[in-house]
Amino acid sequence: MSEDTKKPGSAREKATAKRRNQILEAAVMCFLERGYHQTGVRDIAARAGVSLGNLYNHFRGKHDVLVEIAMLERRELEPFLKVLNSNAPAPKVLKKFIRAYANYLAAPENVILTLEISSEAVRQQDIARLFVENRARLTEALEEVVRRGVEAGDLRAVPDPLQASQLVIEVLEGSAYRSVLSETPMSKIAGSMEDFILSSLLARR
Amino acid sequence: MSEDTKKPGSAREKATAKRRNQILEAAVMCFLERGYHQTGVRDIAARAGVSLGNLYNHFRGKHDVLVEIAMLERRELEPFLKVLNSNAPAPKVLKKFIRAYANYLAAPENVILTLEISSEAVRQQDIARLFVENRARLTEALEEVVRRGVEAGDLRAVPDPLQASQLVIEVLEGSAYRSVLSETPMSKIAGSMEDFILSSLLARR
């Protein structure tokens, strides 16, 4: 699974992997609390219970830590992909996805971390690439659902299923951002959000 | 001491206001190019052609400059408010607004600056407040349009006109963010966006 493994399960390697995780987790917490730029490498190391110098044995630098976190984000999307890959009728899948993803975004940590990463992505191409890739996995899976729904006549014949899917994601994430900034809980918005999206996409009989 | 300080429109005051603008414009350019945290106060001063110390005669500090910029953003919204306050039928106003705002967001500067500000807003309450206020002016004006449209039967009877308005804004801004990160021009998305929103909001006959 991991790329640079030679003796797959040695104790040494396990310990090393554990350290990496400690550091990554500490970094996530720091970035959430204080933001990427406000967080010092020392903060991360201290929080991870690792010496400052040792952090650099595990990561090339602060930037690298953020990249790795962005890569981990990919895993978080797995459950939603599973939902989207179900064979159930498109409207049902769509609703289920909206609720699941909205629920995920109801946790401010998830939203803030994404904002932090996307904010860095503006000026750091490697992070932008990861960010766009992660998004693509979601939107492409959603696109398939939309396409299926349109064919089955369950969904409106949208002009471009991929872009429609992206718009759905954007409504969800955009709402989540706002809920964080305006301190309105996501739960209060969820209903309108679902209504808004479904009204746009469901076929009219 | 000098008398001209007190006359409201004196030459002194004009010169001062000019300096402030120079600084603010320089700051905007710096923030766009390198980001808020990557920009040093020195960068701003140098770009504005102002001495470092003098910047502090005009602003309390770096934070203050960002706040002022966030306040200036308010003005940028004026034209869209004018569109929204028109008395034309809601669907027409809605379309016009969508196009106008999408057109504004097609300029990456506008999007990046907003992202930069919102990113700071997460941890700085005063900026968050300004950010939310600006948004509110837009959404509240839009809300009126929606409400009017619903009453006139032109728009679907959405469960919550304010939240519907917010969702419209979020679709627009969310798409703009994505277009910046994925380097897809806004123009390619605009059609789907309009279709998506209108399909959700227009009344079905």
Place this chain on the structure above:
Amino acid sequence: MSEDTKKPGSAREKATAKRRNQILEAAVMCFLERGYHQTGVRDIAARAGVSLGNLYNHFRGKHDVLVEIAMLERRELEPFLKVLNSNAPAPKVLKKFIRAYANYLAAPENVILTLEISSEAVRQQDIARLFVENRARLTEALEEVVRRGVEAGDLRAVPDPLQASQLVIEVLEGSAYRSVLSETPMSKIAGSMEDFILSSLLARR
């Protein structure tokens, strides 16, 4: 005289120039005592009685300080140039120069600083250029003396007066290096040195 002067003799500027000198002098002492690489910027600042940050208001960085020192070295050569530019007979000038320069090189500070600079020059082109330039001023002046001496029949008709001059300098400086490393005072070598050079250059009757 100084290049970036606008109001030539303002008190501000004088104070600034003083600070620069304080820093340069401190740096010279540090480089002598501990070597360029062993010296930290903090050491220099502390020794100069200047805050660390302020050092960077006066110099672009540690490297810049060394460059400036290398440039100051040029001034140290002035007296020797004056000796060389005298109109006295070449052998007399030559002897006077040898003694004067040997006397200068008898102070280990002068030798060590030159060694420190030349050592950096190997990998830093800008310093190499300065170093070579400084050398050139000396060798070119000496070349004139040699040329004059040859024409007058006082000196041997050396194949290449410039290279002969360089060799004279090298004997002097090389001996100085050795005297530092072997802890043999320059005074013990001086006689042989003069004999060696003069035997090579004086015309044989």
Place this chain on the structure above:
Amino acid sequence: MSEDTKKPGSAREKATAKRRNQILEAAVMCFLERGYHQTGVRDIAARAGVSLGNLYNHFRGKHDVLVEIAMLERRELEPFLKVLNSNAPAPKVLKKFIRAYANYLAAPENVILTLEISSEAVRQQDIARLFVENRARLTEALEEVVRRGVEAGDLRAVPDPLQASQLVIEVLEGSAYRSVLSETPMSKIAGSMEDFILSSLLARR
């Protein structure tokens, strides 16, 4: 514990000696390319294909590596000592030596490494001692030649044969330093150099 550690020429010992050489060669290359202080122990280990920790099984530390290199320099002088120990007439031996040593110094590696070592020697007594010792072997052998030449009437009766010998070496090495810094090939200087030295030392008939 293992027995082969004690047999002088065992395979184990040979492998170990090989490792040492790998490291020393790698260190030489690093020191040449980047200089002693700019070279990290990691650089040396990486270049030698040895683990960081293992380097410390072979050397006490970075300083120790340099010391060992300085000791190896001694071997490089062997051929020149052989030249100097010949029984041929002093002027012939002297010429041969000058050419051989100049040829050796024509390779910048040799010069730079010596400069690097001598530069460290200024503040590190153990290296200074080695450096001076190496020099002494050369100058003492040369002294014998000079003494012989003087006695035979081939060379001028210099006041101090040892110091004269040192001066010869200094002319050679000094020229080599300059050729490196000024990027003038040694070959262009060689003629003048030989002329300069021989004119000083050869007896006048």
Place this chain on the structure above:
DNA sequence: GATGAATGAGGATTCATTCAT
């Protein structure tokens, strides 16, 4: 209002070395 020298804490990163495995 205007200047830029002054501050010193804090920025990320590299260092030579040690040591458990």
Place this chain on the structure above:
DNA sequence: CATGAATGAATCCTCATTCAT
């Protein structure tokens, strides 16, 4: 002998801000 994770002091430099002029 071999490994590379661990250490934390030290590296150079930048930061936002202040203040005397």
